[in-house]
Amino acid sequence: MTTDDAPGGTGLAEPGASGLPAVGAPAPAWLHEALAAAWGWDAAETEVDLLRLSRNATFRVRVRGVPVAATRVAAPPYMDDTAAVESEVAWVASIAGTGTVRVPTTIAPLDGRTVALVADEVERHWVCHTATWARGTVADDATAPVALHRRLGTTAAVLHEHALGFARPRGFVRPAWEPADLVGPGSRWGAWESACLPPADLALLARARDAALAELHDASRAPDAWGLVHADLRPGNVLLDGDDLTVIDFDDSGFSWFVLDLAAALTGVEHLPDAPDRAQAWAAGYQEVRPLTSADERTACALSMLRRLQVLGRTATDPRGGPSGALRAEQPAGSVLVAERYLRSPTWLLR
Known part of the structure; x- marks a missing residue:
């Protein structure tokens, strides 16, 4: 389900063991x-x-x-x-x-x-x-080309169309990705407030969070806007083998706004200079299959702000979590930059 070039991480420790084995280490x-x-x-x-x-x-x-x-x-x-x-x-x-x-x-x-x-x-x-x-290589989230984000947008739209027609079997259960699951007191990935940042920066992030939550308060949950999503459809979760693209890692899939998949596509890279290019390419690819309204755009940008805080929480509370390498180190300061941009313009990624 992945590739020899899969991104690194640490391993599953045997019960009672100190430390974690490296990538490539044998299973317990x-x-x-x-x-x-x-x-x-x-x-x-x-x-x-x-x-x-x-x-x-x-x-x-x-x-x-x-x-x-x-x-x-x-x-x-x-x-x-x-x-x-x-x-x-x-x-x-x-x-x-x-x-x-x-x-x-x-x-x-x-x-x-x-x-x-x-x-x-x-x-x-x-x-x-x-x-x-499945054979193929995993793209790097930080350096993935804009063209790949367009493909991710199209892929997300096709998956959403499928979800709309999917006859869920009896007993089907997947979690929801409500705003509280992203950034609330019991957020699933950890508290972003634990990040090592000055109080002024934490206060700025809180204002951005509140603005995003306010935007989502009345966001549509109609069937064409809310449903089953992959929830982590980013470059690091597709395999590329020539022209073929294979989607992997549906373990975060659940119910949310469809445009959560736009926020997921930008995971950890929202602070990079080309983030708007990536977001707009995703939107263009998506609209080859499904429409995006101006309300969808505002919802997507609000979710992207919360996703940034969600990943910051994971990075701050779990040494194995969040982006890898340089991107992980950039999460605190980069999150402040994203919050400043979001507060200046709630649709900054798409307009």
């Missing part, structure tokens, strides 16, 4: 054995090594040296049952079945379900999902 023995048993791989001929870790860990599975699959492992604090992941898989299977966009195909475990629940050495349970290995 308990996980290696559990995955081999659940999917019927010969443990002695199977290698399972870490690709990246955010709230979930993603591992590459090789059998006799050949990549065959990628397995995403959800930590117990983040996902403690299978229903949400099974619902994600149902949507992705429908996308694949209709040929909407290219996505990896789920590999069912031996018990015939779509995911497996495996126990570690201390009886914590981990939700594991395995999909076919």
Whole structure:
């Protein structure tokens, strides 16, 4: 489900271990054995090594040296049952079945379900999902060309059209991305207020947050504006193989304004000089499939402001979270710059 060139991250620590293994390190023995048993791989001929870790860990599975699959492992604090992941898989299977966009195909475990629940050495349970290995390279969020953002816009619009016609199976459950989930007291990615910034800068960010929340208060939730979204459709979550584009990592998918996918496409790069070019390219690509109203534009820019704070919170509270490398270091000061621009013009990214 990812590539040899996947972006770095730290690994899944064995219970009780100090520190975290690096990308490429083998999976803990308990996980290696559990995955081999659940999917019927010969443990002695199977290698399972870490690709990246955010709230979930993603591992590459090789059998006799050949990549065959990628397995995403959800930590117990983040996902403690299978229903949400099974619902994600149902949507992705429908996308694949209709040929909407290219996505990896789920590999069912031996018990015939779509995911497996495996126990570690201390009886914590981990939700594991395995999909076919998809070849390609992952674009860098910071340096992705504007043309890719146009493709992301078109891809998001096609996914939204699919979501509008998707007959959700009984028991389908995915989280919502309400404003409070992005930046509220119980925000899912951590409190942006924990960022190491002077009080004046934190106050500026709070004003921008309040302005964005006010914009969203009356934003339309009609079926053509609110529905099932990928919620993390950025350059780092697509694989490029020639002209082919494969969308990966639907683990954040849920219900929100469709234009949350515009905010997601700019994750962590909103402060860069070409951010408006990227946003406008995304909008142009989107409008090849679906319209964007002036109200949609205001909603998108408000969500982009909140997304910036959401990522700042993740960077501030989780050493593994947020953008990698130089982008991570730029989050505090860059967030202040974005807030200043948003307060000057609430549609600065698109006009």
